[in-house]
Amino acid sequence: MSNTIKIQLRVRPPGANPAMQFDPNEKPLYNIDYNDEVMQLVGANQNYNFKFNHIFDAKSTQEEVYDHLVKPMMGDFLAGFNCCVFCYGQTGSGKTYTQTGGNGSYNDRGLMPRALEQLFQQIELSKDRNFDVYLSYAQILNEGGFDLLSQSGQPVSGQRTHEQLARIQLLESEANVIRVRNLSAFPATSVEEALNVLWNGDMNRLVTATSQNQSSTRSHCIFTINLHSRPNGSEVIRKSKFHFVDLAGSERVSQTGSEGLILSQARYINVSLFHLETVIQALARAQKDPSMHVPYRNSLMTLYLKDSLGGNCKTAMLATVAVEQKNIPESISTCQFAMQVGSISNLATINEEIDPKLLIQKLKQENKLLKEELKLLKEGEGANCQKDLSPEEEEDVKQKVREFLADTQKQTLDVGSWFRLQFAIRYMRQLYNDKQGGPSSPTTAQPLDENELTRLKKILQQRDAEIDILTQMVGGDQPKPQPHQAKHAGPMYDYDNIDTTYESQNGSTRELKFVPESESTPKSRPQSASKQQQTAILDRPVAQNVPDSVPRPPVKEKKLSEAEQYLNILSSAGNICKIDLSKLSLNQLKNEEQVIFAQFQSKYYNAERLNSDKETLQTLYKDAKLQANSIIQLKSQAEKMKTELLQLVQKLGSETEETDFIKEQLQKVNSEYQLKVRALKETQVQLKSVEADLNVNKDKMKKDFIRWYQYAVQYLQNQQPAKIETHKKGAGSIDQEIDDEIQAFYNLKKKAGM
Ligand SMILES: Nc1ncnc2c1ncn2[C@@H]1O[C@H](COP(=O)(O)OP(=O)(O)OP(=O)(O)O)[C@@H](O)[C@H]1O
16 A cells, blocks of 8 residues: 555654753744645744645644544555654654653643553454554664663663663664664563663663663654554464654754764764665655665665565654754754655555464364364275264264254364264254154164153253253343233343343333243242252352352252252242241332342352452552552652753763762652562452452342342242332342442543553
């Protein structure tokens, strides 16, 4: 897909850069035509008009810039296209502010953290692809490349300079593909992890920058999100990169009044920006003459960004300008450069390749299947299908067939040999005929075993009854109850709707659904049903939930059908809660559901565990809140020190004991910050595990309540029949307190930018 590079302009609010003097009364020498997206700059001798794809004026917020510039690219990035946003402009015009963010509020965060947030949100929503995210952060200074994430993650001790950062190298393959050597790529599985990696890189960038006696102005920084994705179960992998490039300030050396080391660095910068300009000019010419040589190799920065400039990438440029009167000449040259960039086309394609490891795995699997198929065919050739199976073998095959039919997810039926397969096919035909009421067909050469047929019919009937009951349990579109069914009344809510409240989703009351009176529903009184429970087989998953205090039934020889087991379990519901039913009436059940539910909760066999989980959860939330608060404080402390340090370096122009001291303090604060982040992560892991446990038990309690309620209705109906018609307002939000805590905690996390 061929696209010209989109060029956009951002105007830094006049006076926003404390390092630049500004007279608030000065006459503005610029004008924006919002209809045509044209910036007019008043030069010394003439006016200049520059047309952009979009202009962000001085009032634009970080959110607006993100939404317009990066948000639309995220879909392409996730689809496998390389993307790049680079900021270009004079020193102090707002490049770093735009890319990384300001030191102030959460709303000031820049494109990079916002992109990470959006990325992880999208990944979360994607159900059919697997994603892996890796982050890199490179810095190019004086034609040397450094890994800003090297050693990061470790507590920082001592001062960090560029010598302590790994040097990166660029290699170009014969196919002209650029490979970066020695640049770490940190995996991130959550937005919190990703933001922490970014923070580490930013800290390294700041501390090393000031160690080199220069501000961020002097280097180019490139933060890269590497994304690998593949559809579930596929070996075709897409690999895309999103570069966020903060170029060094583009001002002319003569204007900066630099000297010494800063002057030589400024020359390097000017040289690399000069090469960038040359590359852009060559690319513009190459549009007309494809044989035109583009001199990417002349500088490390242009080589690094080769793909983003005129290559396989969707690229956007943000030109940043400072519009105070004295900055107008620099703003004109920034806009002139942007015009050249805007004429360049990139050819972006989806980067798809085959993952060899996954391919091998898949081929091996295919091979195995082929071998099995071959074996079956070989056996079949000479066998003429007449070999009899032993009764055990037959039962084994039947079992496999039944499992296969019952599980719609199963794609293959693996029964073993050719003879067994033939038997399976005949057995399936027999099941089909039985279901259709058609002629029975023998599974073997012998006549069909009558006992087997009866057994199967019984299973089918039992399954139908069971399905009916379960359908009623989960609610849904089943027909409305017939009047004669009303005597088995009980609340039946969709499980989705009972997560925190017993009210229907729209808050209105709704009709109860009734357990149908079917062949399988016990007609006996609950007391006798409870006797039946003595024979129940309680080793099904649902039965494992029955409290230990429930007397274990003696194991009887007769194996009950699943429907029978279920009904028995239902009747055992009286044991999951020790409420004395003789003190309750049907009317109370009907009208005082909240009270009943509260009683149920307190007398529920698992109440102690639930309460203890809730207490643990609350303690953990409190801990996490405290940790998040101190992280916020440490972060803002570090931000303040960062600003102070930068201002001091700009003011003094060289390192002093004072700057050394601030740097040392800053590193201490950063180490403490890292420790707190790690501690918070550990608390979060514990939180998740307790939360999961609590949720499972809460769900189970809600299901148990429904079972118990049905049981209680049945029990009381036999004493004082009554008709329950409507469901009153539910038990309310039983976990409101915890939910509020959760909300408060996540708000705090968001505020901390984690
Ligand atoms: N849109 C803005 N709103 C508020 N403050 C801003 C804005 N843009 C820049 N600033 C402030 O102006 C100052 C300089 O901005 P910044 O460091 O982003 O410039 P830069 O172009 O990256 O400079 P350099 O080339 O030196 O790195 C900072 O104090 C920053 O907070």
